[in-house]
Amino acid sequence: MRPVLDVRDLTKVYGDGDTEVRALDGVTLQVEKGEYVAVMGPSGSGKSTLMNILGCLDVPTTGRYLLDGVDVGGLSDEQLALARNRLIGFVFQSFNLIPRTSAVANVELPLAYSGMKAAERRRRALFSLDLVGLADRADHEPNQLSGGQQQRVAVARALVTEPALLLADEPTGNLDSHATEDMLAVLEELNAAGRTIVIITHEDEVGARADRLIRLLDGRITADSKPEPAGRHAVGAHR
Numbered sequence: 001m002r003p004v005l006d007v008r009d010l011t012k013v014y015g016d017g018d019t020e021v022r023a024l025d026g027v028t029l030q031v032e033k034g035e036y037v038a039v040m041g042p043s044g045s046g047k048s049t050l051m052n053i054l055g056c057l058d059v060p061t062t063g064r065y066l067l068d069g070v071d072v073g074g075l076s077d078e079q080l081a082l083a084r085n086r087l088i089g090f091v092f093q094s095f096n097l098i099p100r101t102s103a104v105a106n107v108e109l110p111l112a113y114s115g116m117k118a119a120e121r122r123r124r125a126l127f128s129l130d131l132v133g134l135a136d137r138a139d140h141e142p143n144q145l146s147g148g149q150q151q152r153v154a155v156a157r158a159l160v161t162e163p164a165l166l167l168a169d170e171p172t173g174n175l176d177s178h179a180t181e182d183m184l185a186v187l188e189e190l191n192a193a194g195r196t197i198v199i200i201t202h203e204d205e206v207g208a209r210a211d212r213l214i215r216l217l218d219g220r221i222t223a224d225s226k227p228e229p230a231g232r233h234a235v236g237a238h239r
Helices: 047-054 077-087 103-112 118-131 147-159 177-192
Strands: 005-014 021-031 036-040 062-067 088-092 165-169 197-200 212-217 220-225
Touching (some): 005 047, 021 220, 036 177, 047 062, 047 197, 088 147, 103 118, 147 165, 147 177
Parallel strands (some): 036 197
Antiparallel strands (some): 005 062, 212 220
16 A cells, blocks of 8 residues: 655755755655654744645755655646646634634535535535544634634635645644644544544644654754653543
8 A cells, every 4th residue: 555645865955055054855755545643843943834835835956746545746736736636635723714704615625626526525525524523513614713623624625625634833832732733533543434634733742642752953853752641531532
């Protein structure tokens, strides 16, 4: 079975000469289907650059990146946009929900670009909201939801296209401890159901909940190991 992510000797260089900065310096990484991986590192370690490349939002200076078997380096801008929409589900720290729009309409958005009929879009969006325990909030607008609920809507939106990869950038960064626990329970439940998840975080307690922890420093992977046990909480605790 091919890896969902297959990154080979990636570099990302900004500037040249005396001003050259190597944001990534020979990163090689494979993530198999169904893995739950956390990427950690201090500011300037290269984790945001890596996330942008994994999310097809940026391209490496050198190296190769295969996403679900597709060589990203050979794609046109239009094909890259399609890959982002179909193969990757993004979750961001700031939720990025459209205000004054219902939760279910927010979740439907990625499907609107594919020409899918409205009834099927609505069915799949409601199914995604149910996966994150928010089926009963489908008609609520973002300002009627807590921060944790808004982030779960964002996760439902990321899942609605059935992507190969769920890519989460600091998804608990704007959440309190209780909402963080709820969000981690959601991610763990999704992973238990077979979803492939890569999470970028600076929080040790969040990284410890993944099955595999990758540490970056100065653009290089310095550790790739199983985190110290933090004790996963009961699946479904968010419901």
